[in-house]
Amino acid sequence: MNWDEFEHWGQHISSWAADYHKDIRNRPVRAQTAKGEIAAALPPAPPETGEAMETIMVDFERIVMPGITHWQHPRFFAYFPANAAPPSMLADMLITTVAAQCMLWQTSPAATEMEGVMVDWLRQALGLPDGFAGVIQDSASSATLSAVLTMREIASGWRGNKEGMSGQGRMRIYCSEEVHSSIDRACWVAGIGQDNLVKIGTGGPARMMDTAALAARIAEDRAAGYVPAGIIAITGGTGMGASDTLASVLEIAKAEGLYTHLDAAWAGAAMICPEYRKEFWEGVEGFDSIVFNPHKWLGAQFDCSVQFLKDPQHQINTLKIEPEYLRTGGDAVTNYSEWTIPLGRRFRALKLWFLMRSYGLEGLRSRIRNHVNWAHKLAERLDAHPRFEVVTQPILSLFTFRLTGVDDAGQFAFVERINDDGRIYVTQTRVGGDMVVRFQIGQFDCTIDDINTAYDVLCELAEAL
């Protein structure tokens, strides 16, 4: 392909993108294809000679698009929002075009310097105090793994990387039973082990960690010869939005001298609205590490996960490695690849720059405030309907409900029915062992009409059961 052809197809794809988004409400939200259908439509072996772009694009529409679940659909209420606001998509196109590897300052000073400034813009937007630094990672999973490795290195007296884990004391990391599976996996991969990730029970409407039980468990483990290494707290757990009381978790961490990490991957975006901070984030400035995903609710195209660090030197001491071919001379500069596990890194900060400049913080806040208000109103309406009962009240814009008088299998069948219908998309979860329907509002282009449609669809499909 020469650059003239690239220009032609680039313009074609831009038009396609705009049309796709303008017309997206007419598509079923969840892909409606059966297992194996897409694979069967693809040739089993690669072509020996090149094919025309026309043919490739036709096949893209014909084969690929039916197998896409539309994450940017305004009536996507499943999992979590994965917003790709148009300005961030444009930034991502530029990043893809320039295709710089931004591992060291000198491999693209603009990327490193903008990353520092964008992390600081977000720090201010979230109301975190001066002094937190940060780095943009690909995912919250990677940020959490970096934090767990740091816990491990501190607790081993910086011997884990060098000697391996077999000679170290048996470490333990603490969290609540509501944490995301990325915390389990970080502990597997870091050599801590599932058995040494201690999950503390929860209570209260926000299912917060029982900190008295946490303190007791740490004391018990110390007495039994374990080495407590860190505590991981959550703001906005994935199941139903569980949120720990940060100040009491931190009090224990401080008394025990433990490194702390906060997983606010989804809910962190809402903290750009000062009014939610008192309930969800009081004391947050005490954490050593905090992760939040602008690639979820805030609107930055995936991937863009920000990890704030109170003292980045701990994580740099854990992850920095400097072979001769990566050494740079001159003044001390920030080389962000020393803060993370992968060496190669994209210019992710550009997406945040485009996003925050295009909408302004007020533009981003107004969306989040609408989502939270609509979630409360929808939960109220559903609770008032005889076929539904709300099981967990909205935590920000996430709540759960169930059909009345129906068992777990019936709830699951209801979810399947909704998603086969295609007008909206929801997922299920368990609360206290019982199957419930999980509903989150967070799509960038969602309107009150979409929420009213969701209510109508839920009622219609429940009546038809």
Ligand SMILES: *Cc1c(COP(=O)(O)O)cnc(C)c1O
């Ligand atoms: C989405 C989510 C994660 C995982 O985020 P990735 O960026 O996909 O790794 C972790 N924790 C919580 C609370 C989440 O909502």
